[in-house]
Amino acid sequence: MDDMGRSARRAATSLAMTDDAQRNAVLKASAAAIREATGVIIEANSRDMAAAKSRGLGAALLDRLMLDAERVEAMAGGIESIVSLRDPLGRVLEEIQRPNGLRIQRVSVPLGVIGIIYESRPNVTADAAALCVKSGNAVILRGGSESFHSSQAIYECMRQGLGKAGVDANAIQMVPTTDRAAVGYLLSSMAEWVDVVVPRGGKNLIQRVQDEARVPVIGHLEGICHVYLHKDADAVMARDIVLNAKMRRTGICGAAETLLVDRDAAERLLPDIIAALHEVGCEVRGDKTVVSLVAGTKLASEADWSTEYLDAILSVRVVDDIDKAIAHIGTYGSGHTESIVTNNPVAAEQFLREVDSAIVLQNASTQFADGGEFGMGAEIGIATGRIHARGPVGADQLTSYKYVVRGSGQVRP
């Protein structure tokens, strides 16, 4: 592991001196290599899928893991969309002209070496490596054991891309083992080589990061996302947004897990919405009011309000007013993504201002919580921490900056 770190540090130093065209050449060659290796990648993925099925993984996890030709093509296309992003490096973020004549610029630079720990989704291998290259960072990838073969196949393509573009191949490295001790080592003993670790995964990983991390972390908690139907919500819009937020894909972190409804609007809105959810196979777990209002809903337990189902299950609670809705989100939410549905602009602004989550939406589905949907190209994930980056983590979020000061002999009085 230390050898990986040492060589990653060296690669980072040389990568920091490349220009955007060289880094884009890596990405174009990587995308081409992935396209060319579609068959190889799907074959590797089928081995992972077989193992996952035999171990009884749930439908949501299998969906995260699965690759077909369409998804491989999307992965290549995702890398190419990163090519077209503006250069995240050398951007002048701020200019300060001082009275003493000093000209100060704050200029974006790479972070250095980034460690990425992720679980079942193999496309993270491509997205994360591509974003790191675009932003001039070396990366050490540590994929989950479920996606080991898929990730290895994708990783080989990315290394080909580095080689074809004449960039140090150690700029992208992958921990060649599924041994869980490697995660601990990356989190605790690599501070000399790794500038930041981005963990992407479930509760076990989050707990490990909390317990063991000695390196800086860009935090990714689970996504316990809420849709709140304010009393002035449009009924059709409310139904469409709830169905999309919950059911478009249930296995992603931006999927809604809890629906909050104003008491004044519960009777008007809920029967229709829950009927539509039941129709597409979504289980509904409601509080007592909900259960008494709509037949076929189960009674939610306290644990439901803090559960990320990642599955076709939705918890539903009736709240007295917007303050209670905001308080519920503050108590049970994970600071990820929440949406209010309302035609009342005052209520909307209160929600957008007071809800302290990375992404707050008005009249739109929580499933827009995605770097691509924000115009960032791909993303590594949605950061729920407050330090360094929050919300979608794209190429810009993988940079630091330095101050460049040009003088003419100034000394400080």
Place this chain on the structure above:
Amino acid sequence: MDDMGRSARRAATSLAMTDDAQRNAVLKASAAAIREATGVIIEANSRDMAAAKSRGLGAALLDRLMLDAERVEAMAGGIESIVSLRDPLGRVLEEIQRPNGLRIQRVSVPLGVIGIIYESRPNVTADAAALCVKSGNAVILRGGSESFHSSQAIYECMRQGLGKAGVDANAIQMVPTTDRAAVGYLLSSMAEWVDVVVPRGGKNLIQRVQDEARVPVIGHLEGICHVYLHKDADAVMARDIVLNAKMRRTGICGAAETLLVDRDAAERLLPDIIAALHEVGCEVRGDKTVVSLVAGTKLASEADWSTEYLDAILSVRVVDDIDKAIAHIGTYGSGHTESIVTNNPVAAEQFLREVDSAIVLQNASTQFADGGEFGMGAEIGIATGRIHARGPVGADQLTSYKYVVRGSGQVRP
């Protein structure tokens, strides 16, 4: 400690909802209270100074600790200069208009609760608390035992400011003990209550942070700052900058500790500069070339190149060329602040681009490494980490952001 954390979290939530005028009212009242309490603060400081002298603290540390009427006035003035800064909260940092009609804004918000661990300089109490209030953050201060009485006296004034402006007094709290275990607890067990810790101190503290931190940290290493005299440096400018960078104040992190000189210019520049340094009482420790060139210089040991003297001592090394200078800084520097003196624009741009430090200067003293000199009002320190903030940490650097998304019923295809 947990009670402090819990009440700080509550205060942070209410502080986040205040507007700039309310937060400025706190600062104005605090500055007035500090001015009024000048005698009390100096009396408290004299107790700290007496204890420090009896424990044999060095001149640089005593200078950091000492408060007189002028420094107390500067502290009050520093708080007032923060008042006049633009509101760091609610700033729209980025606007994204999506083809589907979603309007996305990235808006600055407070970090939440900030823990600040610092050592001897008591003015950090005022600067740090004021910057946290300005940026809507609650703060838990943990000053050094050397400055305990001074910091307590300043802290009481800040609390008065909160009270007078009608803001929750728990927005500023101070650990009421010099027990070192409190530092460990703040670093490791307060993750639920503290969003980020800013450690300011010497090697022991840095080591503790490295070993024990389980909460996010905005890193502050020591400042092993370099001045590099390129062969095309102007002799007078070189001398003035070296003298100022080393001797203006020797006890601050932006003071130069090592001077690098191109071999081609050593004979032209060094005798005059070292004579001037000797004249003002600065010890010079040079490599063999330097020692043979200038009488009265001592021979530097390997350890000198990585020593932050914080005193009137300068290590001096002759290098073959700019690449060797940049390599020396990469090996021995702490990523804080480095300056090149040259009239050669190509060399300057290479140095500014390739030296990977928080602040890189051309033809200016390293002692400009200061938030005030950058136009940020006061500062908590100069971050040498690469995550979240780098260089001077002022009010803007104590914010996070969230994405506010306004839609009209959009669902994701």
